[in-house]
Amino acid sequence: MDIIVQRSVVAQLSQRPQSVEVGPFVIGWDPSTDSRYINYATPRPDAVITNTDVARLVAAFREIDRLPRLEYVTTCAPGLERQLLDAGFGVEARHDYLVCSPDSLTMPAVPDGFEIAEPATDEDRAGAVAAQNEAFGGEPTATPADVARIRRTQDNGGVVMYARGPDGSYVGGGQASPPGEGVTEVAGIAVRDAFRRRGIAGALTAGITARMFANGVQGAWLEASGEDSWRVYERVGYAATGKRLYIALG
Structure with missing residues (x-):
């Protein structure tokens, strides 16, 4: 693998x-x-x-x-x-890095009152990016370039999804890369602090993965950087498979 x-x-x-x-x-x-x-x-x-x-x-x-x-x-x-x-x-x-197959994927229920969906408008795309940025410790905003990047991911065969709360606000998001070698990378799974530990991250991960499998992808992989994310991914069918290195000059 x-x-x-x-x-x-x-x-x-x-x-x-x-x-x-x-x-x-x-x-x-x-x-x-x-x-x-x-x-x-x-x-x-x-x-x-x-x-x-x-x-x-x-x-x-x-x-x-x-x-x-x-x-x-x-x-x-x-x-x-x-x-x-x-x-x-x-x-x-x-x-x-962890890997999931169509046979191992488990679909959890979407938490009551929340919506998991693919963005069809630039407003949805901006909302997903802003929620991700805030969840990762940045400003809760999205630039036109961010929106264009999300649209390009969708146009090239990747999948983007947002999570929206009962009041209509965007609370999280994530995406899967356009497929290569028959597999896709699921990344950017993020939920704003106030909405964590409700099952939203798992629903996003599983929803994105399932959509890529429905599109013909044979496998999905992602990275776990901490115990909390590890548990989320294992619950929806991902299993540890290998190691990746991040390394930079300066």
């Missing part, structure tokens, strides 16, 4: 508004944002990587004025971490 997930990341980055191939690496980036979580590189699985390749990768990031940063499945480039550390990179995080 490690190689399939890593290939799917290569495919994701290749679908960014801009992508750059640098030897064994692919950089995906978006001119409308400098977010490190959108602009990053990944290696092609099992590629032979030299120190010269790493230096060229850093230079390519400098050329597009973005932070040199990578995300990848560790087993697919076992020597790369040492090369990056020697080049001055620092580890940001090590995350487990």
Whole structure:
């Protein structure tokens, strides 16, 4: 599964508004944002990587004025971490990734009074992004570029969903990437503080995953960064499968 997930990341980055191939690496980036979580590189699985390749990768990031940063499945480039550390990179995080199949998915009930749905208007898209931003500790706003990014995800075969409360306010959101290698990444599952621990995150995760399976995707993967999210994902059918590394220069 490690190689399939890593290939799917290569495919994701290749679908960014801009992508750059640098030897064994692919950089995906978006001119409308400098977010490190959108602009990053990944290696092609099992590629032979030299120190010269790493230096060229850093230079390519400098050329597009973005932070040199990578995300990848560790087993697919076992020597790369040492090369990056020697080049001055620092580890940001090590995350487990979990995988779900159509057979393992469990659909929880949507909490009473709440709605889980796909945005059909830019108002819905902005509401989902604003709720996600607030849940992740940012400002509860969405820019036109954010809305365009969500729309592009939908247009390219990904899925976005929002959670809305009884009063009509947007309380959470999440998305799945356009499929690559027959799988999709589910990401950005977020619920505003006041609405947590009610089952909304699980309903969002399962709803997004189910929609991608209905669209023909064979598997879904996501990352768990803490015990709370781990429990949410396991309850809807995700199981720990492998390790991913986040690493950046500077």
